[in-house]
Amino acid sequence: MDTDPLIALDAMGGDHAPGEIVAGAVRAARDLGLRVALVGVPETVTAELAKHGDRPDTITVVPASEVIGMDEQPAQAARHKKDSSIVVGLRMVKQGEAAAFVSAGNTGAIMAAAIMYLGRIKGIERPTLVALMPLSGKLTVLLDVGANADCKPGYLLQFAQMASAYMERVWKVDRPKVALLNIGEEEMKGSSLAQEAYALLANSNLNFIGNVEGRDVPTDIADVIVTDGFTGNVVVKTMEGMADFIMNQLRAAIKSRPWYAAAGLALMPAFNQMRKKLDYREYGAGPLLGVNGLVFVGHGPSDARAIFSALRVAREAALSGMLEALREQTPAGTR
């Protein structure tokens, strides 16, 4: 009996596609026996697969003649490139051929195509994109990070409910702690959106711990931090910018004197140990929650290890009944 879920993987999406994508799939198939459908231009995918010796039998290739570029206009590409790896992969999920779709491709196009081809879960007003933040050593998720630039208070409640179900089902967190990103700790702080969302969260059945501020984001204070898609996107990118800035400054400072270089070299393992904390790759890809199917969106620069993790997490999500939980939760969850 073949009950292991099949994961459709966009072989053409990502800064290092198809090489790293196919390598991640091969590793997941070999190490975990994971069933992967590599969706992409057949000759290209087959040529990549050939580099890894005997093809594992749990890997299949599903042809898609078109590729959506990383910088293409999302909605247009999703609508017109009907034989792209993104659309073909999502259609497999829609038709029940695959249990989940994973892509490190054009985020906007994945979101647009997922909404177009899978639709929303009944009762969900807006799908939401989740960022995985493993900084503190345990996983915190931040959402929305860009699917919805303009939000209503009710959206934020639904985001929190979906992310809470995701943390419970996929990461086995009991009663996930949910916080609202705000500009002060007190209840009456913030924009009218934040104040109204606070009231909804406080009256929900979620484990709501109140407001957190920007400086709490890289800590383990909460399991779920909810905000609108504008603020969330700016926060994630600011964090990347700060990490880059500090690492570059450090590198420049070490290079500025010859005798620092030796000390810097001796400290390399310590630096690497720290960099690991900044590494999302153990956690793979963030879920797109609220569409009627399991979709995971990886970072553009995803390498084989990130893809391996994303596939593992996608399988876990499929086996966990997360989607069913989300479907049952709404709209009753709004009570």
Next chain:
Amino acid sequence: MDTDPLIALDAMGGDHAPGEIVAGAVRAARDLGLRVALVGVPETVTAELAKHGDRPDTITVVPASEVIGMDEQPAQAARHKKDSSIVVGLRMVKQGEAAAFVSAGNTGAIMAAAIMYLGRIKGIERPTLVALMPLSGKLTVLLDVGANADCKPGYLLQFAQMASAYMERVWKVDRPKVALLNIGEEEMKGSSLAQEAYALLANSNLNFIGNVEGRDVPTDIADVIVTDGFTGNVVVKTMEGMADFIMNQLRAAIKSRPWYAAAGLALMPAFNQMRKKLDYREYGAGPLLGVNGLVFVGHGPSDARAIFSALRVAREAALSGMLEALREQTPAGTR
């Protein structure tokens, strides 16, 4: 003739008040001949002054019997503590006795009191708090960072105009580059607020360079980055949180093996060189723009060096005619 402007300084405001505040004032008086009115509880201020030997003749003490605590409810404190150092200092500006007011005290209370006692510049819809970001080695300002959680597009245009005038007058930047914080580079990206603000900025006489994203904030891409007070506040605090996180991780990593410690020690000067870039103290305090008087708000943890810089910058602002420029600019500047 005594043309040097008098700066009123809140001796009681800040995490290290009155010690560091008074020390900063003494240094500014001695090194720059700066005229400072130390506003605060007379015995306390006089006792602190006594620690520095002979009092410079450009320092005076202005009595204020009350103190607004760092955690007090801002609007209430501003309204009721009429003999607090914040209110007394602002009243000196209002009455033309002082050219500017500097405080590292309760930010909310300073803003509330400034609006209450100084009022707004005619034509300005909302005063705005500016954060100084010297990360890239040159000064960039980000605003609004918390005065206005809910903004209209027109506010953002006025924020940009005021910050542009500030950079021109006080920091002598020719045609300051103004950017809009957004979640994508293209014109049509972002929330409806961002899209409408984009249109206003693009049609203004400012040197508008378009959208920037979160990752651009710690770079020198712009002189002025404008956003709403909710996003701006979250960004500034996220940057602080990330800097703390990375420095703590680094410290922990270096401590994790005895042989890293020696290398870490050798690298201390390099680390310190980097930390300097994160140091706002050279720039002192951010202006509260749009109120009818010069007000500068320092970080709570300001030390003597930060206060020294804040006083220097406040004098520069007074001499530069910045306030007059702001008064003339609006509302005609909206053209």
